[in-house]
Amino acid sequence: MRALLLxxxxxxxxxxxxxxxxxxxxxxxxxTQRFTQLAESLRCPKCQNQSLADSDSPVASDMRQKVYELxxxxxxxxxxxxxxxxxYGDFVTYEPPFRPETILLWFGPVxxxxxxxxxxxxxxxxxxxxxxxxxxxxELARLQALKDKADSL
Amino acid sequence: xxxxxxxxxLGIFIGMGVLFWIGLHQEDKSALPSALIDKxxxxxxxNTVESxxxxxxxxxxxxxxxxxxxxxxxxxxxxxxxxxxxxxxxIKIVGINYKDDLVKAKQWLSAYGNPYMFNISDPDGQLxxxxxxYGAPETFLVDSKGIxxxxxxxxxxxxxxxxxxxKFEAME
Numbered sequence: 001m002r003a004l005l006l007x008x009x010x011x012x013x014x015x016x017x018x019x020x021x022x023x024x025x026x027x028x029x030x031x032t033q034r035f036t037q038l039a040e041s042l043r044c045p046k047c048q049n050q051s052l053a054d055s056d057s058p059v060a061s062d063m064r065q066k067v068y069e070l071x072x073x074x075x076x077x078x079x080x081x082x083x084x085x086x087x088y089g090d091f092v093t094y095e096p097p098f099r100p101e102t103i104l105l106w107f108g109p110v111x112x113x114x115x116x117x118x119x120x121x122x123x124x125x126x127x128x129x130x131x132x133x134x135x136x137x138x139e140l141a142r143l144q145a146l147k148d149k150a151d152s153l
Numbered sequence: 154x155x156x157x158x159x160x161x162x163l164g165i166f167i168g169m170g171v172l173f174w175i176g177l178h179q180e181d182k183s184a185l186p187s188a189l190i191d192k193x194x195x196x197x198x199x200n201t202v203e204s205x206x207x208x209x210x211x212x213x214x215x216x217x218x219x220x221x222x223x224x225x226x227x228x229x230x231x232x233x234x235x236x237x238x239x240x241x242x243x244i245k246i247v248g249i250n251y252k253d254d255l256v257k258a259k260q261w262l263s264a265y266g267n268p269y270m271f272n273i274s275d276p277d278g279q280l281x282x283x284x285x286x287y288g289a290p291e292t293f294l295v296d297s298k299g300i301x302x303x304x305x306x307x308x309x310x311x312x313x314x315x316x317x318x319x320k321f322e323a324m325e
Binding site: 045046058059062063066085086087088089090091123126 | 285
């Protein structure tokens with residue numbers, strides 16, 4: 001019972017997400033985690049390879065603030081992501097959408113892989129297996145002598 | 154047939170070489186396409202830099218909307234060209250003073266000249282966020298109906314204007 005109470009308290013206590021030195025206060029742990037997840041899944045448009053959570057650029061900080069505000073308004077993670085995509089384009093998410101112009105991006109790797117498999121198969125087929133003549137008596141004797149020598153070392 | 158296959162690695166190498174070469178010569182790799190092309194200019198209620206009066210609409214004619222700030226070195230480099238565009242070609246430009254200090258902005262305009270019809274002060278960058286601005290200077294081409302037709306990230310100069318001019322003149 002006491003554990004349950006503690007758990008309830010934990011989840012209803014105001015908590016903070018600290019990102020790049022900025023504090024964002026939420027009413028529960030769940031929202032704090034959701035905020036951190038959103039900040040990690042949105043890409044900073046200015047700094048290319050950093051998420052909103054990693055970047056200290058002014059635009060990233062503005063966008064984090066907006067994410068925070070939209071969360072306070074009760075918007076879902078999906079709605080917030082869409083809000084950013086509507087303004088900054090597909091670049092802000094790390095997941096490219098599935099559209100005609102992104103087909104190569106989605107299927108390129110599969111295409112290249114299957115091309116490689118086909119290439120290997122066709123090369124194998126064309127490989128001629130040349131029969132090797134069996135060793136002669138003389139060669140066998142020499143092989144045995146070499147083996148003996150190796151064993152005695 | 155098999156012999157031709159031997160040239161495959163060379164073919165792949167040349168193909169990749171061409172791709173890399175194109176990549177190297179791309180004008181600006183950090184410029185992202187705008188998500189707002191052919192979309193209406195976002196609504197706003199902000200004060201102008203010049204009079205401090207509130208404004209919520211753009212002039213109903215083809216204009217350039219230029220995002221600038223006094224903390225932005227490229228904006229300074231661009232400013233002379235904007236002056237020239239306005240003076241010599243009569244291009245209408247509206248400025249958005251982005252995340253800037255009002256006093257510094259006024260000083261800038263009196264020191265370097267004011268090519269803008271008026272400037273919208275966006276001290277918190279809220280309009281900038283609506284526009285997907287991620288670095289000044291940025292310039293939008295907005296038609297008389299208030300639809301965004303093109304966007305350029307980085308400074309405007311003679312070379313950039315060559316391509317933008319056709320788009321600007323195509324606007325109604």
